[in-house]
Amino acid sequence: MKTRRDFLKTGIALGAVLSTPGLAGLMAEEKSAGLPPPVAPGPRPVLVAVRDGERAPMLDRALAELGGIGSFVKPGQTVLIKPNIGWDVPPERAGNTHPELVSRLVTLCLGAGAKSVSVFDNTCDQWQRTYANSGIGPAAEAAGARVVNGKDKSLYREIEIPRGVKLQRAMVHELVLDSDVFINVPVLKHHSGALMTAAMKNLMGVVWDRRFYHTHDMPQCIADFVTAVRPALNIIDAYHPMVRNGPRGKSVDDVVLKRTLLASTDIVAIDAAAAKLLGHEPAAVRHVQLAAELGLGVIDLGAVDIRRLRLA
Amino acid sequence: MWRHRLKPLRVAGALVVGSGLTAALMDFRDAMPASVGHWLGAVQMVPATIAFATGAGLAAGVIVVVILAVTLLVGRVYCSVVCPLGVLQDGIARLAAWRRERPSRLPHARPQNALRYGFLGLTLAGVAAGWGGLTLALLDPYSSYGRIAAGLFRPLLVLANNAVVGFAELLGFPLLYRVETPWLGAGVLVLPLVMLTLVGVLAVRRGRLFCNTVCPVGTLLGLVARRAAWRLTIEQSACVRCGECLPVCKAQCIDLRAGVIDASRCVACYNCIGACPELGIAYDYAWTPPVPEPGTETEPEEETDPDGEPEPEPAAPLSEGVAIVGAGGGAADSVRRSLVRSSDPQDAFADAPMPAPARWGQGPPPALNALPGLPANPARRVFLGGAMAATAASLSTNLFAAGMEPPPDPNQSTAVCPPGAGSVDRYLNRCTACHLCVSACPTQVLRPALLEYGFAGYLRPRLDYTRSFCNFDCRRCGEVCPTGAIALLALPEKQVTRVGRAVLTRELCVVEKDGTDCAACSEHCPTKAVHTVPFRDNLRLPEVRDELCIGCGACEFACPVVPKKAILVTGRRRHERAEKVDEAKLAPANPTEDFPF
Numbered sequence: 001m002k003t004r005r006d007f008l009k010t011g012i013a014l015g016a017v018l019s020t021p022g023l024a025g026l027m028a029e030e031k032s033a034g035l036p037p038p039v040a041p042g043p044r045p046v047l048v049a050v051r052d053g054e055r056a057p058m059l060d061r062a063l064a065e066l067g068g069i070g071s072f073v074k075p076g077q078t079v080l081i082k083p084n085i086g087w088d089v090p091p092e093r094a095g096n097t098h099p100e101l102v103s104r105l106v107t108l109c110l111g112a113g114a115k116s117v118s119v120f121d122n123t124c125d126q127w128q129r130t131y132a133n134s135g136i137g138p139a140a141e142a143a144g145a146r147v148v149n150g151k152d153k154s155l156y157r158e159i160e161i162p163r164g165v166k167l168q169r170a171m172v173h174e175l176v177l178d179s180d181v182f183i184n185v186p187v188l189k190h191h192s193g194a195l196m197t198a199a200m201k202n203l204m205g206v207v208w209d210r211r212f213y214h215t216h217d218m219p220q221c222i223a224d225f226v227t228a229v230r231p232a233l234n235i236i237d238a239y240h241p242m243v244r245n246g247p248r249g250k251s252v253d254d255v256v257l258k259r260t261l262l263a264s265t266d267i268v269a270i271d272a273a274a275a276k277l278l279g280h281e282p283a284a285v286r287h288v289q290l291a292a293e294l295g296l297g298v299i300d301l302g303a304v305d306i307r308r309l310r311l312a
Numbered sequence: 313m314w315r316h317r318l319k320p321l322r323v324a325g326a327l328v329v330g331s332g333l334t335a336a337l338m339d340f341r342d343a344m345p346a347s348v349g350h351w352l353g354a355v356q357m358v359p360a361t362i363a364f365a366t367g368a369g370l371a372a373g374v375i376v377v378v379i380l381a382v383t384l385l386v387g388r389v390y391c392s393v394v395c396p397l398g399v400l401q402d403g404i405a406r407l408a409a410w411r412r413e414r415p416s417r418l419p420h421a422r423p424q425n426a427l428r429y430g431f432l433g434l435t436l437a438g439v440a441a442g443w444g445g446l447t448l449a450l451l452d453p454y455s456s457y458g459r460i461a462a463g464l465f466r467p468l469l470v471l472a473n474n475a476v477v478g479f480a481e482l483l484g485f486p487l488l489y490r491v492e493t494p495w496l497g498a499g500v501l502v503l504p505l506v507m508l509t510l511v512g513v514l515a516v517r518r519g520r521l522f523c524n525t526v527c528p529v530g531t532l533l534g535l536v537a538r539r540a541a542w543r544l545t546i547e548q549s550a551c552v553r554c555g556e557c558l559p560v561c562k563a564q565c566i567d568l569r570a571g572v573i574d575a576s577r578c579v580a581c582y583n584c585i586g587a588c589p590e591l592g593i594a595y596d597y598a599w600t601p602p603v604p605e606p607g608t609e610t611e612p613e614e615e616t617d618p619d620g621e622p623e624p625e626p627a628a629p630l631s632e633g634v635a636i637v638g639a640g641g642g643a644a645d646s647v648r649r650s651l652v653r654s655s656d657p658q659d660a661f662a663d664a665p666m667p668a669p670a671r672w673g674q675g676p677p678p679a680l681n682a683l684p685g686l687p688a689n690p691a692r693r694v695f696l697g698g699a700m701a702a703t704a705a706s707l708s709t710n711l712f713a714a715g716m717e718p719p720p721d722p723n724q725s726t727a728v729c730p731p732g733a734g735s736v737d738r739y740l741n742r743c744t745a746c747h748l749c750v751s752a753c754p755t756q757v758l759r760p761a762l763l764e765y766g767f768a769g770y771l772r773p774r775l776d777y778t779r780s781f782c783n784f785d786c787r788r789c790g791e792v793c794p795t796g797a798i799a800l801l802a803l804p805e806k807q808v809t810r811v812g813r814a815v816l817t818r819e820l821c822v823v824e825k826d827g828t829d830c831a832a833c834s835e836h837c838p839t840k841a842v843h844t845v846p847f848r849d850n851l852r853l854p855e856v857r858d859e860l861c862i863g864c865g866a867c868e869f870a871c872p873v874v875p876k877k878a879i880l881v882t883g884r885r886r887h888e889r890a891e892k893v894d895e896a897k898l899a900p901a902n903p904t905e906d907f908p909f
Contacts, residue, residue: 049907088785124836124870126755126783128342133785149489192844193831193852210832211872217828243898245840258903276909286829286850301909308907 044305045266045298049136049275052259053311055239056104062263063108063305064233070207072233073181075113080179081105082231084186084202085121085137087248088130094242094255097187101237101261105185107141118175120148121205124248127151148175156208161295164224171208176229183232184267187272188238190246190254193217194219196285197247198274199234200226219287226267227297234270236262238277267286269295269304276301315595318582322392330399331361336792337751338469340491346791349748353794355379355394355783356454357529360794367794370717374597383533387540389578389764391523397453398523398530398579400460401515405562418519421564424575428534435485435528437545439853446768449745450488450503453527456511458773459504463496463760467753472781496750496877500771511672519562522665524577534576543575543598544584546765548591555852557584559591568653588604602817619678727764727774731782731809732799734821736765742797745771749798757779757865758789760895775811775882782811784838807839810888812863815843820878823853830854833879843880854879 048065050058063069073079083097091098100118111115117162123130127150131137137147149155157172176182186202193214194201201224204210206229213221234258238260245254260277264270268291272282282299292299322879336349353359355375369421379390391398431451438447449455468630474490495501523530537543541660553568559689560583573593577843581662585593694876726736730749732740750758750773757780758773765772773789775782790800801809814833822830822848833854834842841860844852854867856879871877 049909051907088783098488126780126786129754129786130781152490154490156663157885191831192834193829195852212833214872215822215826217826219829244895245837245843248838250838250840250895253897255897258901260907273909279908306907306909 006024009087013122019038021229023304036112042053044303045264045269046241046305046307047264047266047269047301048309049273049305050261050263050311053096053261055091055101055237055261056238057311058259058261059101059104059108059263061309061311062261065309066233066263066265069108069112072183072204073109073112073114076115077113077180078178079109079114079117079123079173079181079183081109081117081119081140081183081185082176082202082206083136084189084197084205085123085130085150085211086124086126086205086284087132088123088133088134089249091135092240092252092255093249094187094189094240094251096108096130096134096136097185097237098239099139100165101235101239102185103135103139103143105183109181109183109242110144114181117143117145118148119145119278120150120173120175120180122150122208122210148247150205151206153249159226159228163227165294166219167213167221167224170212170225170228173206173208174207174228181233182229182231184234185233187241188236188277189242190244190278192246194222194285196271196288197282198236199231200287202270202290203231206208219244219290223294223296226291227294230296233266234262234264236270236274238262238274241278243278257308258289266297266304268292268299269301271297272299272301272305273306315582315585315593318595319586322389322582324804325393326399328403329394330396330403333396333457334461334465337458337748338466339751340466340473340494341726342752344752346752349543349752349792350794353454353458353746353748353780353792356452356794357390357395358448358454358532358795358841359746360450361799362744362795363449365741366796372796376844379533380536382537384540386542387537387544387575387578387580388533389580389697390533392581395453395523395529396457396461397511397527397602398520400457401511401520401522402562402581404512404515405519411636418559418561418564420561420567420569421518421521423560423574424521424525427752428531431526432531437590443768445740445743445772449743451526451528452744452762453523453529454747455744455746456504456507458748459760460508462747462751463501463504464508467493467495474475481548492756494756496760497762499762503771515562519564520577520579521564522533523565523579524560524565530579536576536577537580538574538576540575541597541599542595543582544573544578544582545572545594545596545598546571547590547594548808550588550590552590554589556589557585560584560587565650568685592852617744681861701887703796710898726885727761727769728812728865728881729765729772729774730775731806731811731862731887732787732801733797733887734799736769736883737885739797740765740769740772740879742795743793744795744797745773745825746794747773748792748794749773752788752792754788755783757782774883777868779869781836781865781869784866808862808890808892810862810884810890811888812861812865812883813858814856814861814863814867814879814881816842816854816879817876818853818878820873822873822878823847823851826849828870832870832872836866836870838864841890860893 005246046066048062050062053061081102083102085096087095089095089248106117121137131147141147149272150173152292155174157174158171159177160170161170184199186198191197197215203225204213204222207225229280239258240255242249242254242257258277261272262270268288271288275282275285275288288299291297298304332348336344336352338434354372357379360375361374363369364376410531433446440445454898470491473488477488477490480487511522548571551571555568557566558568562581563577563579565577566584567574615646615784634838729736732813743759749761750760757775757777759776759779760771761769761774763770764774786802787806789799789802818824822828829848829851830843831852831854832846838862839862841857842854843857845855847853863884865881867879868877868881873878
C-alpha cells in the first residue's frame with residue numbers, strides 16, 4: 001500500500017525532474033513548443049528571492065540570476081503575461097500585481113524580441129474598471145502589450161486534464177493555449193478561502209468557470225490544473241503583501257511592506273516560499289500540499305536551490 | 313430671411329439632443345461621460361418637474377421655469393428639439409418619406425380634445441392618487457424613449473459590435489471586445505416594443521398625433537403654447553390657399569379654411585415656413601393685443617366647425633390641384649378651386665366656409681384677459697386651473713410624504729433598490745424608469761423589475777444579483793439619474809449605505825455540506841462583512857457580520873451553490889448606514905528581518 005510518505009517522496013523526486021522547464025513543458029498539452037530551456041543544471045529547482053529593492057530592479061536582478069529574460073523568451077515568440085488583476089482597487093491596496101512590475105516585464109519581453117506580449121485576467125470585479133484602476137491596463141498598454149478581454153467566453157477553449165483528480169476538464173483562455181511563452185506574475189496575498197494566493201491560485205484566472213472549483217474541492221482543483229497548464233516562469237510580487245482581509249482587502253492598512261520578489265520555474269517551490277513569507281508552513285496551504293503530492297514541484301524548501309539576494 | 317433659418321436650427325438642436333441622449337442610453341462600453349446622459353435627461357419636463365417637486369435641486373426648478381417660459385414665448389419648441397420621443401417620431405417619418413415619392417398627405421385634422429385632456433387628466437389623477445411613479449413611468453415621453461433606446465436599440469448595437477469584433481478577429485486585427493448582449497427580457501421589452509410600434513405607425517401616418525393625444529407633456533405645453541408670444545400665423549395677405557403647407561405640418565394643425573394655425577398643437581417644427589411658396593407663414597409677436605371683431609372669435613378646435621366633420625381629405629395630392637380644378641374639382645375642393653380661380657387671395661377667403669379672424673394688431677387693444685386667439689372657454693380654464701393646482705399640491709405632498717411616512721419595517725424583504733434611493737417607497741415615487749442607469753451601470757447589475765417591487769414597481773430598476781453585483785467604488789447610477797430618484801451619494805457615504813443584508817444558509821454552504829474550502833462569498837465581500845472563521849478539518853467557514861453588510865450582492869453573485877444559493881441578499885425597504893469598523897494597524901515588518909526560508 002502506498003503511504004502518503006511514499007507518495008510525497010515520489011512526488012518530490014518527480015517534481016524535481018519536472019521542474020526543469022523543458023520537461024515540464026512536455027507534460028503540458030499544447031504547450032510543447034517554444035518552452036524555454038532549463039535554467040539551471042541539476043535536479044534542484046532554482047528559486048530566486050530578492051529583497052529590499054524597487055520592483056523593476058528586483059525583477060531585473062532575479063531574471064539575471066535565472067539566465068536573463070532571453071532564456072525564457074526567444075525572438076519571434078508570442079508571450080502571455082498573466083498578472084493578478086482580480087479587483088477594482090488601486091495599486092497601493094495590493095489587491096493586484098503592481099503595474100510597475102507588469103510594465104517592466106512587458107518591456108523586457110519585447111526587448112528580447114517577442115513578437116507580441118499579451119496581458120489579461122478573468123477579473124472578479126467589472127473588468128474594464130479593474131484593468132483601469134489596478135493600473136495594469138494602462139501600464140501594460142504603454143509598455144507595448146496587448147491588453148485582452150478575459151470576460152469573453154468565446155475566447156476560451158475546453159481542454160482535458162487527464163491527471164486531474166477533481167478537475168478533469170476546463171475552459172481555458174486561448175492565449176494560454178496558443179502563446180509560446182506563459183509567464184505567471186501573481187501578487188502575494190492572504191486569502192479567506194485558500195489561506196494564501198500566489199502562483200498556483202493565480203492560474204484560476206485563466207479558467208472560465210471558477211464556480212466549478214469552488215464546488216469541487218477548490219484546493220484540489222487548483223493543484224489539478226497545474227498538471228495540465230504550467231507557466232514557463234513564475235514571478236511573485238511580494239513587495240507589500242496583503243496579510244489580512246484578502247484577497248480583496250479593505251484598505252491600505254491590510255498590507256505590510258516587505259519589498260520582496262520571488263521568481264522560479266517551480267510553481268510549488270515558489271508557492272512554498274510565498275507561504276513562508278506570510279508565516280505559514282507550506283503544507284498548511286492545502287493546494288500547495290496537494291500539488292506537491294501530485295508531483296508538480298518541490299514543497300521542501302530544503303531541496304530547493306534558493307538564491308537569496310539583497311539589493312540594499 | 314431669418315424665418316427660413318428656424319428649421320435648420322430646429323433640426324440641428326434636435327440632432328444634438330437626440331444623438332447625445334441616444335448615445336448615453338445605448339452606451340455599452342462605459343464610454344459616455346455620466347454628465348451627458350444626466351443633463352440631457354434632467355432638462356426633460358417630467359424628470360425636471362419631479363426633481364423640482366421633491367426638492368432634489370434648484371437647477372430642476374430653473375429648468376421647469378425655462379421650459380414653460382420658452383413655450384410661452386415661442387411655442388412648443390421643446391417638443392421638436394428637446395423631447396427624444398418627438399425627435400424619434402420625426403426621424404421615423406423622415407425615413408418613411410424617403411421611401412415615398414411624395415410626402416404623406418396630412419390634411420388639417422381637428423384636435424382630439426377628449427383624448428389629450430383625458431390623458432393629461434389621467435396623469436394628474438395618477439399623481440394625485442399617489443401612483444405618480446407608475447403613471448409617469450408609463451406616460452412620460454422621455455422615459456418611453458429611454459426604454460426604447462436602452463431596451464431595444466442598445467442590444468442591437470451590441471450585436472453589431474460583436475459582429476465587428478468577430479470580423480476584426482478574422483482579419484487578425486483585434487481592436488474591440490465582445491460584450492454580452494444586454495436583452496432585458498420579454499416582460500420588460502413588451503412595453504417599449506408597443507410604444508415604438510405606436511409612435512412609429514402614428515409618425516408615418518399621422519405625424520405628431522401621439523404628441524397631441526397621448527403625451528401629457530405635449531398637452532400641458534400646448535395649454536401654454538396657445539398663449540405663446542410668437543406664433544406661427546398665416547399671412548392672410550399672402551396666402552393663396554395653395555395648401556403646400558398642409559402635407560408638411562406633422563401636427564395637422566393648419567386650418568386653411570379658417571386661416572389659423574392651432575398653436576396648442578403646433579410643435580414648432582417650422583416646416584410650413586419653407587413650404588409656403590408665397591412666404592405666407594409669419595412668426596410674429598402676438599401679444600400686441602387686438603380685439604377680435606365681435607362675433608368672429610373662433611375656436612381653433614373644430615367642435616365649432618359648422619359641419620362638425622373632420623376636414624375632408626383632398627381627393628388627390630395637393631400638387632395636382634390645378635388638374636383637379638380643370639377637371640371640375642372634387643367635392644371637397646371648393647376652397648382650392650376658389651384659390652386657383654381668384655387672382656386676389658383676399659377674394660378666396662370670401663369664399664371660405666368660415667370667416668377669417670382679423671389679423672393681430674388690426675383692431676383696437678383688447679383687455680388683457682382676452683388675449684387674441686385664446687378661445688374664451690371659462691369652464692375648461694377653471695377645470696384645468698383647478699386640476700393643475702390640486703395636482704401640483706398633491707404631487708409635492710405625495711412625493712415628500714414618502715420620506716415622512718412612519719418607517720416601514722426595515723427588515724422587510726423586497727427587491728433591492730440602488731444606493732441613493734433612500735427607501736423603496738421614495739424610489740418608486742420618483743423613478744420614471746427611463747433606464748438611463750440600466751445602460752450606465754458598469755456591472756449591469758441594475759435591471760428593470762417585473763413584479764419584484766410589486767405591481768407599482770414595474771420597470772423600475774433593481775439590483776439583480778443573479779447577474780452581477782454592485783461595484784463598491786461606483787456610484788454611476790446616482791450620477792446619471794435625472795429625477796433624483798437615485799440621489800448621488802458621496803462615495804464614502806455610498807460605501808456604508810445598506811441597501812440589503814446578506815443571509816447565509818449554512819446547511820447549503822459548500823464548506824459545511826461538502827467539507828471543502830470555498831469562501832467565494834468572503835473573497836468578494838468589499839467590507840468583510842462576510843469573512844471566514846476556522847472550522848473543522850482546517851477549513852474556513854463563511855460568517856456574516858450583519859452590522860458591516862451593505863447588501864452589495866457580491867457574496868450572492870459569487871456563491872457557486874445551485875440552484876438555491878447558500879448566501880442571499882434581501883433588500884431593505886429603507887436604507888440604513890452600516891457601521892464602519894476600523895481595524896487595528898498592523899505592525900510594520902522588521903526591516904532587518906531575513907528571508908523566512
